[in-house]
Amino acid sequence: MASAMLSITSPSTSASLSMHDSHKGKPHFGGSSLRFSKEKGNPFSSVRSSGRISMSLAVNISRFEGIPMAPPDPILGVSEAFRADSNEVKLNLGVGAYRTEDLQPYVLNVVKKAENLMLERGENKEYLPIEGLAAFNKATVELLLGADNPVIKQQRVATVQGLSGTGSLRLAAALIERYFPGAKVLISSPTWGNHKNIFNDARVPWSEYRYYDPKTVGLDFEGMIEDIKAAPEGSFVLLHGCAHNPTGIDPTPEQWEKIADVIQQKNHIPFFDVAYQGFASGSLDEDAASVRLFVARGMEVLVAQSYSKNLGLYAERIGAMNVVSSSPEAAARVKSQLKRLARPMYSNPPVHGARIVANVVGDPALFSEWKAEMEMMAGRIKNVRQKLFDSISSKDKSGKDWSFILKQIGMFSYTGLNKNQSDNMTNKWHVYMTKDGRISLAGLSLAKCEYLADAIIDSFHNVS
Amino acid sequence: MPIHSVASSRIVGRSSVIGARFMSSWWRSIEPAPKDPILGVTEAFLADQSPNKVNVGVGAYRDDNGRPVVLDCVREAERRIAGNEYMEYLPMGGSIKMVEESLKLAYGENSEFIKDNRIAAVQALSGTGACRLFAAFQQRFYPGSKIYLPIPTWSNHHNIWRDAGVPMKTFRYYHPETRGLDFAGLMDEIKSAPNGSFFLLHACAHNPTGVDPSEEQWREISSQFKLKGHFPFFDMAYQGFASGSTERDAKAIKIFLDDGHLVGLAQSYAKNMGLYGQRVGCLSLVCEDEKQAVSVKSQLQLLARPMYSSPPVHGARIVSTVLGDPELKKLWLKEVKVMADRIIGMRATLRECLEKRGSALSWQHITNQIGMFCYTGLTPEQVDRLTSEFHIYMTRNGRISMAGLNTGNVEYVADAIHEVTKSA
Numbered sequence: 001m002a003s004a005m006l007s008i009t010s011p012s013t014s015a016s017l018s019m020h021d022s023h024k025g026k027p028h029f030g031g032s033s034l035r036f037s038k039e040k041g042n043p044f045s046s047v048r049s050s051g052r053i054s055m056s057l058a059v060n061i062s063r064f065e066g067i068p069m070a071p072p073d074p075i076l077g078v079s080e081a082f083r084a085d086s087n088e089v090k091l092n093l094g095v096g097a098y099r100t101e102d103l104q105p106y107v108l109n110v111v112k113k114a115e116n117l118m119l120e121r122g123e124n125k126e127y128l129p130i131e132g133l134a135a136f137n138k139a140t141v142e143l144l145l146g147a148d149n150p151v152i153k154q155q156r157v158a159t160v161q162g163l164s165g166t167g168s169l170r171l172a173a174a175l176i177e178r179y180f181p182g183a184k185v186l187i188s189s190p191t192w193g194n195h196k197n198i199f200n201d202a203r204v205p206w207s208e209y210r211y212y213d214p215k216t217v218g219l220d221f222e223g224m225i226e227d228i229k230a231a232p233e234g235s236f237v238l239l240h241g242c243a244h245n246p247t248g249i250d251p252t253p254e255q256w257e258k259i260a261d262v263i264q265q266k267n268h269i270p271f272f273d274v275a276y277q278g279f280a281s282g283s284l285d286e287d288a289a290s291v292r293l294f295v296a297r298g299m300e301v302l303v304a305q306s307y308s309k310n311l312g313l314y315a316e317r318i319g320a321m322n323v324v325s326s327s328p329e330a331a332a333r334v335k336s337q338l339k340r341l342a343r344p345m346y347s348n349p350p351v352h353g354a355r356i357v358a359n360v361v362g363d364p365a366l367f368s369e370w371k372a373e374m375e376m377m378a379g380r381i382k383n384v385r386q387k388l389f390d391s392i393s394s395k396d397k398s399g400k401d402w403s404f405i406l407k408q409i410g411m412f413s414y415t416g417l418n419k420n421q422s423d424n425m426t427n428k429w430h431v432y433m434t435k436d437g438r439i440s441l442a443g444l445s446l447a448k449c450e451y452l453a454d455a456i457i458d459s460f461h462n463v464s
Numbered sequence: 465m466p467i468h469s470v471a472s473s474r475i476v477g478r479s480s481v482i483g484a485r486f487m488s489s490w491w492r493s494i495e496p497a498p499k500d501p502i503l504g505v506t507e508a509f510l511a512d513q514s515p516n517k518v519n520v521g522v523g524a525y526r527d528d529n530g531r532p533v534v535l536d537c538v539r540e541a542e543r544r545i546a547g548n549e550y551m552e553y554l555p556m557g558g559s560i561k562m563v564e565e566s567l568k569l570a571y572g573e574n575s576e577f578i579k580d581n582r583i584a585a586v587q588a589l590s591g592t593g594a595c596r597l598f599a600a601f602q603q604r605f606y607p608g609s610k611i612y613l614p615i616p617t618w619s620n621h622h623n624i625w626r627d628a629g630v631p632m633k634t635f636r637y638y639h640p641e642t643r644g645l646d647f648a649g650l651m652d653e654i655k656s657a658p659n660g661s662f663f664l665l666h667a668c669a670h671n672p673t674g675v676d677p678s679e680e681q682w683r684e685i686s687s688q689f690k691l692k693g694h695f696p697f698f699d700m701a702y703q704g705f706a707s708g709s710t711e712r713d714a715k716a717i718k719i720f721l722d723d724g725h726l727v728g729l730a731q732s733y734a735k736n737m738g739l740y741g742q743r744v745g746c747l748s749l750v751c752e753d754e755k756q757a758v759s760v761k762s763q764l765q766l767l768a769r770p771m772y773s774s775p776p777v778h779g780a781r782i783v784s785t786v787l788g789d790p791e792l793k794k795l796w797l798k799e800v801k802v803m804a805d806r807i808i809g810m811r812a813t814l815r816e817c818l819e820k821r822g823s824a825l826s827w828q829h830i831t832n833q834i835g836m837f838c839y840t841g842l843t844p845e846q847v848d849r850l851t852s853e854f855h856i857y858m859t860r861n862g863r864i865s866m867a868g869l870n871t872g873n874v875e876y877v878a879d880a881i882h883e884v885t886k887s888a
Contacts, residue, residue, distance in 0.1 A: 070762035119546050124532040127740045163772035197770035314553045315777035336497035344623035346589035351741035352778035
């Protein structure tokens with residue numbers, strides 16, 4: 001057998017070997033005649049450090065030898081586990097996707113209508129411009145800020161269609177990395193898990209500001225203000241516009257004013273993630289109040305939007321990145337750079353979801369109908385909160401204050417259950433939720449509230 | 465108390481006055497970005513009022529009337545899926561069905577790699593997204609490695625690997641004198657690159673030149689790759705669209721697979737299924753075994769999650785409906801061939817027109833090249849003249865999109881090209 005000598009690190013002197021065709025398709029390490037200069041064990045760990053292994057023999061050995069299995073996503077992995085459970089009473093309160101009272105997914109009527117209109121019109125499927133569908137961009141910024149907002153008239157908003165909330169946030173992160181090197185993003189503790197991934201992968205440093213107070217199961221407002229004040233001037237402060245994910249705890253209007261004050265004092269940049277406009281209170285305008293407050297003060301603001309929940313367009317990946325600037329000229333420059341970042345990510349965004357939104361928002365009849373459907377969805381969540389609260393209150397005699405269930409808003413509720421207690425929810429009661437104690441009320445029906453109440457009371461009192 | 469002020473003022477630097485008097489923008493340092501060289505052409509075209517204007521810039525197919533086309537198989541697929549299905553999030557790896565069908569299309573229905581579950585594959589945001597995901601993957605698991613890009617290549621390839629943080633080197637590819645392949649130069653570069661380098665190869669219908677290696681040349685390239693242990697990453701944006709046959713257009717990949725290479729592949733349905741704006745494609749990496757494929761796929765998903773969480777469903781549903789139904793798939797193959805044939809016909813016509821006008825230059829390359837694009841050999845100055853004098857829009861590297869030509873405008877374009885080149 002010809003010995004297989006592999007030389008390392010010398011690009012110009014690769015050993016020339018004859019090919020061994022018989023080893024087609026199989027990884028081949030040869031025998032002891034293989035020699036590697038430094039590493040024992042897995043020879044291909046040295047590929048990563050030197051990249052210079054002569055692979056004459058080893059064509060079929062994969063580059064991916066050393067690649068480990070990634071951990072399951074903490075949120076999306078919950079649904080996977082739920083699906084695998086065969087128990088009848090199981091309940092999925094994991095991912096934030098709206099369910100009807102029958103716990104079925106829901107396609108909004110206005111969406112079906114819009115799609116039929118689109119089908120009838122037989123529109124083409126040409127590339128959108130990099131910044132997305134113009135009709136969508138117009139509709140989305142008007143929805144966010146109000147159609148007669150002066151900043152729109154003054155053309156001070158750079159709006160770019162993005163891949164739902166995630167993609168829009170990622171674009172902004174890339175902008176920050178490129179134009180504000182070293183600037184930090186302050187994120188709430190806790191926040192949506194993927195926020196950290198986004199800033200990590202975009203190489204933007206982040207730190208946390210206090211937000212959730214486990215003692216009150218409410219907002220640690222003083223801690224929040226303190227931490228925002230303590231951050232280096234010119235930091236980006238990531239704020240949830242409404243229906244904070246995962247806690248469901250929102251600042252009051254008075255608290256929003258104070259938050260704006262301290263952000264202005266410290267020359268920070270407010271960065272809103274608006275994933276639930278309309279879904280929190282049931283009113284589109286009310287849910288945008290925080291963003292509008294900041295804009296009305298003349299601040300420059302970043303705002304990421306998503307239509308995953310409020311139009312049920314989850315899988316269409318439709319959202320937007322908005323940058324409210326001090327001048328139309330600044331807005332134009334910012335928009336051009338957002339486009340430059342998007343081009344090497346995906347060239348231009350997907351058209352289908354954008355068209356749906358533009359059709360729904362652009363047609364007065366459909367728009368009204370949408371508002372009604374959203375009130376219905378938000379209403380169902382509120383009813384479920386009430387029923388859950390009533391059930392727990394009547395069953396639990398310990399005197400614990402459960403009113404946070406009613407005070408929190410939106411799809412999620414931070415129950416205050418710790419990891420062990422959350423595990424108990426799953427292992428004993430087949431209630432699937434995330435380990436941080438978050439439940440998605442969108443996955444809860446009135447019919448299951450009693451059962452859930454029992455599960456929560458048991459987990460809270462009997463498990464530590 | 466905060467002072468409210470909406471008007472901006474051009475105060476240098478950031479004021480730190482408490483009370484936030486509204487000052488100059490945060491975005492002062494942000495310069496206007498240059499127009500994208502390709503997509504900017506269409507913008508300019510749209511702004512032109514001339515009745516004679518011709519857009520041979522971006523590579524989007526047009527029929528003989530110059531109109532965009534939605535394939536019949538696609539319309540039918542949309543009818544079937546409209547309003548029927550929920551829009552719940554796809555898994556991070558995208559539509560499983562669409563990915564399955566894509567692998568069959570690229571690797572062959574009876575591919576052993578598919579049977580053995582050895583391919584790590586995820587749905588991607590068309591070709592761009594597939595390339596970007598791979599570039600990010602390369603950066604994470606082979607930090608310090610470079611990507612070798614052909615000269616020339618689609619300009620966005622440079623942007624993609626750069627923004628992913630992977631340094632780039634180039635290799636000789638196009639031979640300007642012959643307007644063909646610089647095969648000797650290409651082989652030279654493959655040999656002299658450090659062993660184990662990552663190369664980007666266009667599987668068929670090279671963009672922007674339209675110059676592809678012959679089958680024999682592909683075999684030699686593959687052998688040399690083996691000797692050097694290079695990693696072949698194929699960008700296949702035109703399967704079916706180049707020759708009219710999906711099998712033939714994937715031949716290069718098959719040659720490499722038969723040789724034992726573990727390839728990487730970016731697929732796009734933008735052109736061959738006309739799904740441009742839907743952003744649907746697939747990234748696949750052939751692994752040693754199933755276990756490894758599962759690991760690699762999990763890591764691709766981990767990269768996708770902070771980019772866009774999960775890919776868009778609509779285009780993927782169209783693809784899986786079309787490819788999953790034998791009748792629709794047959795119809796699709798027919799429609800792709802129609803598109804490819806029209807392009808091939810236009811190449812012949814353009815060349816004929818130029819030769820008829822007595823051009824002294826050789827225009828053989830127009831019919832030698834394949835796919836949507838033709839590298840005319842025009843200089844940037846000549847291109848500028850075509851635009852300013854004749855309202856013909858193309859990229860400054862001399863690339864024309866044959867899809868923008870039709871029986872209605874091909875003579876006009878031939879005249880114009882002859883006009884700007886006759887003194888060359």
